[in-house]
Amino acid sequence: MEFETVIGLEVHAQLKTRSKLFCGCAVRFAEEPNRDVCPVCLGLPGVLPVLNRAVIDLAIRLGLATRCDIRRKSRFARKNYFYPDLPKGYQISQFSQPICEGGFLEIDLGEGQTKRIGIERIHIEEDAGKLLHDETGAPLSRIDFNRGSVPLLEIVSRPELRTAEEAKAYLRRLRGILRYLGVSDADMEKGQMRCDINVSLRRPGQSAFGTRAEIKNVNSFRFVGLAILHEEKRQARILRHGGQVVQETRLFDSARGITLSMRSKEEAHDYRYFPDPDLVPLEISDEWLERVRDSLVELPDARKKRFVEEMGLSAYDAELLTRERDIADYYEAALAIHRSPKMVANWLLGELLRESKGEGGFDPPVEPRRLAELVALIEGGLISGKIARKVFGIMLTSDLGPRRIVEKEGLSAIADPNKLGPMVEELLESEARNVEQYLAGKTRMMGFFVGRIMKETGGRADPKLLNELLRKALSRRGDSAQGR
Numbered sequence: 276m277e278f279e280t281v282i283g284l285e286v287h288a289q290l291k292t293r294s295k296l297f298c299g300c301a302v303r304f305a306e307e308p309n310r311d312v313c314p315v316c317l318g319l320p321g322v323l324p325v326l327n328r329a330v331i332d333l334a335i336r337l338g339l340a341t342r343c344d345i346r347r348k349s350r351f352a353r354k355n356y357f358y359p360d361l362p363k364g365y366q367i368s369q370f371s372q373p374i375c376e377g378g379f380l381e382i383d384l385g386e387g388q389t390k391r392i393g394i395e396r397i398h399i400e401e402d403a404g405k406l407l408h409d410e411t412g413a414p415l416s417r418i419d420f421n422r423g424s425v426p427l428l429e430i431v432s433r434p435e436l437r438t439a440e441e442a443k444a445y446l447r448r449l450r451g452i453l454r455y456l457g458v459s460d461a462d463m464e465k466g467q468m469r470c471d472i473n474v475s476l477r478r479p480g481q482s483a484f485g486t487r488a489e490i491k492n493v494n495s496f497r498f499v500g501l502a503i504l505h506e507e508k509r510q511a512r513i514l515r516h517g518g519q520v521v522q523e524t525r526l527f528d529s530a531r532g533i534t535l536s537m538r539s540k541e542e543a544h545d546y547r548y549f550p551d552p553d554l555v556p557l558e559i560s561d562e563w564l565e566r567v568r569d570s571l572v573e574l575p576d577a578r579k580k581r582f583v584e585e586m587g588l589s590a591y592d593a594e595l596l597t598r599e600r601d602i603a604d605y606y607e608a609a610l611a612i613h614r615s616p617k618m619v620a621n622w623l624l625g626e627l628l629r630e631s632k633g634e635g636g637f638d639p640p641v642e643p644r645r646l647a648e649l650v651a652l653i654e655g656g657l658i659s660g661k662i663a664r665k666v667f668g669i670m671l672t673s674d675l676g677p678r679r680i681v682e683k684e685g686l687s688a689i690a691d692p693n694k695l696g697p698m699v700e701e702l703l704e705s706e707a708r709n710v711e712q713y714l715a716g717k718t719r720m721m722g723f724f725v726g727r728i729m730k731e732t733g734g735r736a737d738p739k740l741l742n743e744l745l746r747k748a749l750s751r752r753g754d755s756a757q758g759r
Contacts, residue, residue: 278476278514280507281484282436285471286449288428288459289402290333296401296426297324297367304465308407308419316424318363323553330426331374331557333458334399335567337428338375340452340574341394345564349374350556351399355547360404360418368400368429370548374557380452381576382444383594392445393433402427422466428458434473434484439500446470446496447598451575455600462636463494470499474506476514485510486520490534493527502527506534578603586616595624601637602628608643613651622646626667640671649677661734662686690737692744695728698736699744702727703752714753721745 292302298315315322338345349372353365375397381389402425409415430449436442450468453459461468475487488510490502505527510520525534573581575597582593597603602623609619627646631639649666652658658666658681666677666686673680681687689695702724703710713720724745728736 276479278507278511279479279481280437280503281434281475281477281487282438282442282503283434283473283487284430284432284436284442284445285473286430286432286446287402287469287471288430288453288461289467290330290426290428291457291459292327292329292333292426294327295424296327296330296399297424300424302425303421306421308417309421311421312423316362317420324367324551326554326557327426330399331559332567332570333456334374334397334428335559335564336456336571337430337453337458338378338397339568339571340456341375341378341380341397341430343375343378343394343397345559346372346374346376347559347564348372348556349559351551351554352548353551354400356545358403359416360406360420360423362404362420362423366401366403367424367551367554369398372556373398374559380445380448382441382448384441384444387590390435390441392435392441395431395433397428397430400427400429401425434475439503442472442503443496443500446499448575451598451600455572455574463496466494469494472499472502472506474503474510475520476507476510485514486522488520488522488534489524490527491524491537498527498529501529501532502534505532509534572600575600575603582616586610586620588616588620592620592624596620599637605637605639605643609647609650612644612647613654615650615654618650618654619647622650622667626664630671641667645670645676652677652681656688656690656737656739657681658686658688659729659734659736659738661729662688665734686735688737689732689735690740692740695736695741695744698728698731699724699741699748702731703745703748710749710752713749721749 289302294300295302295316298313300311300313300316303311315324335345349369351367352370354368354370355365357364373396376395378394378397379391380394381391384390402422404418404420404423407417407419432445436445450461453461453468459467463469470493472490472493473487474490475485477483477485488506490506493499493502506525513520521539523539524537526537527534579590579593579597582588582596583590588596595602596606606619606623609623610616613619623646627639627641630641631637649663649670652666653660653663662681666680669675669680669684670677675683706724706727709720709723713724721742725738725741728741
């Protein structure tokens with residue numbers, strides 16, 4: 276290996292609050308520009324910020340879930356820089372005293388391998404507004420301040436990631452935790468989770484880090500991977516030819532799959548941080564901390580382990596079921612009605628997920644109760660798997676339960692030997708040559724016989740009974756052949 280890649284991620288997650296960080300303005304997506312603003316978030320003279328307590332609860336919740344130390348006394352600072360979408364000329368953030376420090380996340384590397392990635396800090400800050408550039412190419416930009424002062428958590432990893440795949444695994448794990456806890460919807464397409472990527476290269480065995488480049492505001496897992504891969508190649512090419520990598524901020528051009536220079540990288544002193552004089556230090560009591568701790572839900576890793584140990588699922592299925600809280604909650608709600616862990620998982624991860632891609636993620640068109648009832652009908656022998664898929668299709672456009680659909684459409688399984696028996700005998704009489712092949716040892720012909728009966732009955736023949744009748748009928752023919 277010519278170079279080792281060193282990656283650190285800075286993730287901004289928009290918090291799931293009804294109002295902004297320091298005022299009562301609503302937090303809404305895609306609202307008409309400049310509707311959700313007031314003198315406080317517009318930074319007009321003479322106003323004072325008032326801290327949103329719900330933001331602190333969410334920050335503590337994430338800190339506890341990522342095994343961070345919660346700082347009992349922290350404070351807010353002013354991060355000074357001038358940009359059109361920053362009306363005050365500074366951003367209220369946390370600098371030397373963040374609310375959470377020193378945690379970690381475990382990421383799954385596959386084949387039973389995991390890796391612990393350290394979290395340097397989690398701090399609270401307000402978002403800036405948004406520039407809207409003219410789509411016709413005219414030299415005109417407008418500013419929408421709706422997003423200004425929306426509460427964010429910045430989660431800063433230690434530089435312990437080494438590949439693009441590790442970076443994506445870290446982001447998926449973090450997004451899962453954010454959603455499980457109700458801290459953030461973390462919808463990257465809506466800008467609710469944005470990632471800055473720090474990438475540098477060094478020679479194998481070298482302890483010092485190389486000069487890093489920061490790639491700003493990448494908003495999808497795929498783009499994160501592509502940006503890292505391009506930056507690795509770019510920096511390696513420079514170093515290979517004896518050049519020096521420049522510390523700078525870059526942008527990722529998703530259309531071309533490349534990073535482009537944006538500006539020289541600022542250091543902390545460039546922002547002239549100082550404590551915000553309008554906000555008193557934040558003090559977190561033992562009672563406050565314990566109240567938030569008591570509100571924590573079971574996290575994805577713990578839930579995955581329980582699904583494997585208590586429900587007998589494979590690690591792969593358990594991972595898919597627990598990646599999103601809505602899916603895991605749906606699964607357990609269905610099991611509470613009919614406990615068949617493996618079959619419910621198969622239906623949920625198969626047919627149901629294919630029909631559940633809503634704008635906001637998992638949006639199932641069938642309630643847990645009806646899916647559980649469908650599985651119960653299959654296991655009870657009332658319908659076959661093929662008929663169940665037909666019933667499921669009707670359920671997608673109907674409010675009827677699966678049992679009612681089966682009755683209404685006449686889809687119940689044929690489980691009467693007096694009906695199936697004659698059909699079996701007639702089939703074997705007409706397929707004498709295939710019967711001979713079966714008796715000669717070609718047992719795969721059983722599937723042929725089953726398929727013919729299933730086709731004739733429209734998939735309604737009870738599979739267990741059908742196989743039993745076929746084996747007995749074929750056995751009788753074998754005995755007769757030997758007797759001759």
